[in-house]
Structure formats: structure tokens, C-alpha cells
Amino acid sequence: MSAARPGPGSGRAYRFPRAIEGETANGVRIIVLPMPARPLASVQLVLPTGASAEPRERSGITTALARLLPEGGEHHDADGLVEASELLGAKIGAEAGWESLVVGATLPAGRLAGILPLIAEIAIGPRLPEREIERVKALRLAAIDQVQASPRARASEALVAAIYDEGAAYSRPAGGTRESVSAIDRTALHAWHQQLLSAGRPTIVIAGELDPAAAIRAVQESPLAALTRGSGKAHAPADTSSPISSERGGAPHLLLLDRPGSVQSELRIGRLGRSRLDPLFHAALVHSEVLGGLFGSRLNRVLREEKGYTYGAAAGFEFRRGRGPFTARTAVESSVTAAALVEARRQLGSLATDPATEEELTAARQYLRGTFPLRFGTASAVAGAVTALVANDLAVDELDKFQSSVESVPAAAVAQVAEELSTERERIVVVGDAASIEAPLRDAGFAVEVRSEPVKGES
């Protein structure tokens, strides 16, 4: 065994698949990303409106619609659709995001032409059967109870509700609230579906081992050609509510959600974050790795590897079209709740007073650069990344520059991200056993507001 560490050998550069574009006669955009040796292809139709555009009383309707699209269309009922797609070796489905509704499938590339009519069928003319609407609503209501029972999910939902103003879409779970989901009916779903089809420009993204010209032609000749370019506004205004606060001093407010008998406390600390469109996007990524992304990040190193308080601690920005949340999260043994929270806040604040070292910055930049290709092994990962670019109105070659962008993030930009984050209002949520942790939290200087456990069916 040698004590000398091997240095790097020779390696090749990575290239994100190059996008080749086309369009249908109606002006719907087609983006093909050829990937040699990826015979399992991915097709995704992006309708560029999502949950962030929902009015408050319709919260969750995009998610409900996504669940209902596979319930059949003009030619197939739900069983017929799943049978037809599985015979192609395809899994077909729809997913709602904050900025989009995506209908897609993965399947062997040679069978691409077979799946396009099925995607068109459910995207353009879904059946939306009454019975299934009621089932999807009931399952969402049951899922809300499951969230309340899960300390992890309950803490995360309470935190975003605390970061954003009540009126902001981002303050709510994307799946909707008990009140808004209960009010969804077929008329509302149908109207929302029509609005999604007519707002903005649909895009079809295809990745995998296929000939781009043939793939573009297959879309042009498929029923997807019936989609039209919308005239309406694709997006609600970017959601950046929650005012920047100048609160300084005083006891930090802490919302304690009681979970009697809990053997751990779920800790969440959050602030208003940054947009995906922010010019400091890459700097914010580096910032998050140093603070709470890398295994050796300040948060994880201290809370896990030095103190043994937790199995893991993490922090980072969630990037959306509007300003998504910045959150720090960990679960600690109940008896160390106050100590762990004090330590977590100390580490989270440390970048403002104790800037990232060159060693930390290099590790973060290298990690982001080196793991970039690992994220794109499959065609569906590549198609999904391009889908996200499209939904955020970013250029399709934006990811080509990712590696050089993160590599060249300057220390000053990371410091700026830290400084600006520190001026946002801090929110703290703890889910745990109030009987044992409330007093220690007060003793540690927090202004604790206790909320008791929700009764099932009300939250």
C-alpha cells in the first residue's frame, strides 16, 4: 500500500446532448436531443403553465388534472390506455410542476411513433370521468392526512407557509389544500385544461438514440400536430411576495408543532430564496454546497460528524421561476433539539461573517462540475432537464455552459448570495414533543409559539 495519493489520469470532456429543433405546422416547438447508446427514449410534452398560476381557490387543480389525464381520451378508456402503452414497453403519465404540466413516456426508441397518438389523445381530449375525479380528490384528501402524520412532510409544509404571504401560490402545497381540493369539479377541471392548452407555446422534447430528422417528422405527422400555439399569457407574474424584512434583534420566533411522544425533532429554518432566472444562479449553487450540500458542508460536518446529533443535515435553494424557498433541514434526537438548533443557526449564519475558504469553494465547484454528467445518464433525465429549461423560458443551450459557469463562480458572488440571504426574514419550524422540548427552546432564547396536533380530517 502506498501513502501517496494518485492524481488525475487522462479524461474526456462531457457534452450535454446538443438540441436539434423543429416545429409543427401550427408552430408548436419540437426539441430533439440525440443520445447514442440510449435505446430507452423519453418523450415529454410541455404545457408551460403550472401550479404557480393557479388562483388560490383552485390550488391543486394542475396536480389533479395530471392524475386524471391517464384516465382515458377519445379512443381509449383508462385500462385500454395503459394496455396500449405497456404493449409498447412504455410507461405513460402526466406530472404537474410549479411552471408546467408535462405529459410523457419512456419507451424503446424504435417505438416512438406508436406512443405519440396516445400522448396526444390524453393531452388534447381527456375524458375526465366524474367517478375518477371524485376518487382523485378523495385520495388527495387522504394524502393531506398522511402529510400531517409524517413529521418530515409536516415540517416542510409549515415552513413554506411561514416564508410566504398567505396569498402567494408558493405558500401552499402544489397538490392543494383541503378546502381548494374539495371544491374541484369537472367544470373547473375542463376550464383549467382549456386554459393550459391555450396559454403559451407547447413544446415536445424527445431524447434518446434516434435520428433527429425522423423524430421531428414523426411528431409532425402525429396527432400532436393538432396542438396550437397559444395566444394567452403563459405565466403568472413571478411570485416574489413576502417582503424583505429589516427585523433585527429580539427573540427569534419559532413555530413548534407538537407531536407528543416524538423521539426526534424535525428542524426547519428557511428564508425567501432566489429565482432560477437569477443571474447569480450558479453562485447560489456553489453557496448551497458549501453551506449544506456537500457531505463536508458546514452544516453536516458539525451536526453529524462532530456532534452526532443527526443522521444528516442539509440546506439549499429550491429554484423556481419565481423566488423559491431556501431551507435548512435536519432531524435530531429530542433531547438535543435546542442545542442542535442553536448550532444549525450558527452554521447557517457563518458564511456572512466567515466567508467560504478557497478550499471550500474549489470543492463545491468541482463537485458541481464533476457530478453534472452523472445526472444525465438516462434519456428521461436529459429530457426532464430540457423540459425544465423550457418551462422557465431559458435557452435550450443553457446547460451546455453549466460546467464552465460553476467553475468560474467568483468568491465575491458567493459572498453576495450569503449577504443577501441574511437580509431575508428567517423562519423556524420544529415538529417534536412539545412537553420535552418547549422549555429548553425557550431557555435557548427562542420565542416559541406552540400549535397542537391537527385532528385528522382538519388541517
Place this chain on the structure above:
Amino acid sequence: MSAPHPIPLKERRLSNGLRLITVVDRTTPTATVNIWYHVGSKDERVGRTGFAHLFEHLMFQGSANVSKAEHLSLIESVGGSANATTWLDRTNYFATVPAEWVELILWMEADRLGTLLEALDQANLDNQRDVVKNEKRSSYDNQPYGTAYLELLALAYPKGHPYHHPTIGSMEDLDAASLEDVRNFFATWYAPNNAVLTVVGDIDEAEIVAAVERHFGGIAANPALPSHPDLTISTPLGGEIRKTVKDKVPDPRIHLAYRAPILSSPDLPALEIACQILAGGRGSRLTRRLVRQEQLAQDVGLSVLPFVDGASLVVGSATLRPGADATRLETLFLEELRGLGERGPTAVEMERARALIESEELALRSDPETIADQIGMYATLLSDPERINRDLAIYQGVDAAAVQRVAQQYLADDRVILWYEPVEAP
């Protein structure tokens, strides 16, 4: 649709018994290093449960030339990611890095295999013991339904059987683990002749072989490698075992477990296809009946947990819809399982299952980390790494009669039925 190209794997054995398997795959400029040790929670002593997994954590705490907690940071700082898992039969460690850094990973794996004990101390053990106890709380104790798998193992295998206790162990046993235990465990099981090293990616095969010889060649084999405990157990459970657990859960959930054929059995692929037909996706029998038609369940699942000897498990679950009838959910769930055994799958169900399996096989080939891990599994547990290239033909060769027969034989009345119910009446 033509069959996918075989994965071109090359296998060799060092003089100390280390098996090395290489696969050149140039689709991305990365390399995956994956090492399987044939030791898992089945090899733990009474009173020391959870130890194989605790030990896995200590493998990241430094060795002669790597300082505490540096292992993962070093990999991240060259642009890679890494992790490890412990299970009943085995422990695996894996890292993927830009291809130019592959030798660093080989060197780090060799350093901890050769010199772990030089860096081990009480402080590291105490710290990781706390981390693992918090992992148990986070992943099991503090999650709704989180203890179900611990309960299922304990019910499906009798006390004293090596699969009876879970990999995460018990708090008491974790507290009891000493430095002496760690040293003995390492000396017993962490030897090159108990390991399979698989390297997949944009690599030069000759360079990898030379680097592995250079870094691992000097590590001594353990000539007294013990045999694994006797796992012999009858496949039928010998009746029905029932238990109800009151927990902080919003809705009742039923869990099922059946003893099933072992990893090497030709019946296992047929049973996996049976599970696919019963619970794989929106068009499966259980989803259609329980979730969609009868509206009794929020979700359903059924899958195989393959083990190397004795008996594997088929585990299933379904969460009751609020207000639905739990007894009826159980009755219809069991009725569907029985129905597949009585009438077998339809021709269309078989055709759909085959097409999905083919897609899964293509997906596997898109992911060097999964390729490496499957090869490590087949080499370690079946001494047959080439099995990865026969899998598709094996699954495609399963016919409807075989699916019906295994459903009838294994998904019968010998089973564990475990209900989770809310502590308070809803």
C-alpha cells in the same frame, strides 16, 4: 426489437483472492467503482445486531492515509459521489467520479481495506453510533408505518434465524458495540478473498488491472474466512401469522409477507413477473380492483425481496381509504393473489409484462452504477457475474404456466398478515 448488446465484462482474480471485474463503457466520461463484501446482518452475533451497518459507517471515518470524514469530502472535491449500503446478505460501497480520478478511488478503497484499524478510535465509534441511532429514529421509529419492515422480518423468520433481526439492529445492541467488536468484525470479514471489485466506465482495462494490483495486491487474504450461518428454513411458513400494531398513523394499512424461493431459484423470475402483473403500475390487477374499482385502498404494492439462501420474501401492502372496510380490503387483496394462482395471467398480461421487462433491461444499460452493482451482486451471491447478460432471456423465457404455478405455490395461505392501525379512533 433486437436483443440489447451483451455487457462486455472481464473477470480475473488476484493472488489474494480479490475478484476484479471490468466493463469498458464509453457512453459518459465517468467511472464507477463498486465493491461488494459478502457480509451482512445475517452474520451478526446475538447481542450485536446492527453491527454490520454500524461498521459500514466506520469505513468512512478514515484509514492510515485518509483522515476522519475525509473519504467522502475527497470524492466530492474531485467531482464524484459515493455511498454504501448494508443488507441482510451483503455490504456494498460505491463511487462514481470523472474517469480521470478512478485510480484515486481504487487507492482509497485499498487504504481502508488494508489499514482501517490504524485510524479507528473510541471517539469515531461513539460519534457514528450516535449517527446510526439517529438514522434508526429518522428512518424507522419516528415515521408512520416506519417499523413495518422490522416487524415483517421478525414474523416471517423465527427467532434465532439470521434473517429474523433487521439490518438497522436494536438500540441496546448498538450501545453495546465495543472497539473490540469492530476490530474482530473487520479482521474476520473485510478481506480481499471476501470481496468483489467491479469497475465500469470510460476506463483503460490494462491500467485498471495494473492499478488494482498495485494498491490491493499487498493486502493479505484471510485464510480462515468463516462460512456464513445456516439459513435453512422451509419455504412455506407453516400457517398464517397475524399481528396488529397500534401506531401514530392516519389510516390503517395491511402488510403481507410470504416466504419465497431464493435468488438462485428458477422460480424467482416467474414470481417477480407475478408481482408485476398483480401490482406493477396503474393497469395491474390489484391497482385496478382495490384502488380504482372497489375504491378500498389509497395505494397497493407487491414485490420480491431476494435473499441468497433459506427463503426470500414477497412483501405487499395497501393503505385503507378513509371510511372503507378493512376486512373487505384484506379479503379482496388475498382473492386477487389466489386468482392469479387459479386462473393464471392472460396472454395480453404476459405480453405487457415482457415489453416492460425489455424496457427495464434497456434502462439498466443506461446506468453504469446499476450495471456495476448488479454484476457485484451476481458475482458475490451467485458466483456468476455473467448472469447479468442472461437475465433478459431468463425473464423472457417465463411462460404463463410458470407464473400461474409460482403464484399458486408461493402466494398461498401460509403468510404473515400485519395490520397497522391508528392509536386513537379516527
